[in-house]
Amino acid sequence: MARSKTSSPRSTPSAGRAGMIRLISGQWRGRKLPVHDVDGLRPTTDRVKETLFNWLAAEVRASRCLDVFAGSGSLGFEALSRYASYVMMIEKEPKAARQLQLNLQTLQCSQAQVICRDALQVLQAGCSEPFELVFLDPPFRKNLLPQVIPLLEQQGWLAARAVIYLERENDGEPPVIPPNWQLLKDKQAGQVCYQLYLRESPSA
Template identity: 40%
Template sequence: MSTGKVRIIGGYWRGRYIQVADVPGLRPTADRTRETLFNCLGQRLDGLTCLDMFAGTGALGFEALSRGAQSVQMLELSPKAYEVLKKNRDHLGQAPELGLMEIIKTDAIAHSARLPAQSVDVTFIDPPFAEEVLFLKALKEATRITKKEKGAFIYMEHPKTVHPEELLKVIPEFGDFWEIQRTIRSGVAIGSLMVPKAR
């Protein structure tokens, strides 16, 4: 059911490991990428509400909770990955110092479409690389539901064939509110950190 482990690199669960589900196309966000990402964000996510749209291994969601997020909602459609996410949650355990964690077996796009506009501080997007159509759909929802204020951000991990700056241009309602602050490269994956434009 699992094919390896991923290490949480900071916060309350620092040094703890989570299992990786044996699901085709599932790629945990690399340690180095997560370290660079959270360095950009100032290490801590205290008080922030987070949505992990394609949770997969949960590497980003668990890392966010470990670093002080007020709440993390992880969305995952694969039954195998969903079960491993729950096992990882139980393995890590809860503590008064940690925020609320919710793991939901659902379609990420449909679920996000039901959320109110500007209702989360942080959105993680990391769909299966083979399904490129999901990137535009996910980013469209993310730009709608993520707050457009300082401290909020969208992080999207994508293959080199996907260009977030071009996707933002074709999201007329909300795309113009966002800009790419940082690009993180790791093997075949590229991470794009998007923040609200200063106004």
């Protein structure tokens, strides 16, 4: 997903493509959406995004999606284009969150909500209606995944068989993954590694 990332130039695989995201497939195929010029914004590259949504071909339609660190909304908008039923986008940077809202208005899309708050605060508050698909692509080198992953499990954010996408820098310490998350896919592209997990109910 496109996210606000603070990273060195060599770890920014989308350098030179800031300012616009492109929707790959679905009802808005080929549409380009503006991205607010926020320092460190690092949209997921088209190459990685296409691989991810090939993995998710059977998972997106009619699913409830959570984009925890939305940034430019690249993954959330792609899910909406592919007929997700609802997408919650969490983005704490006000200008980036405002651009997400403007892009939803441009698309005349009412199946999404933008929450302009710190993701950890939102997740700590809990969730009464869990999500089937979750995008986890936090700012690089902030060590957020070890904090976010337990909150998703403990605060009711994940459906029994939720699918979780995780993207991170490949030179960092891997986060501890819950034992009930089954690794489905694992790839690397440049300075980024990304995985797809299937959550099993802890009581299963």
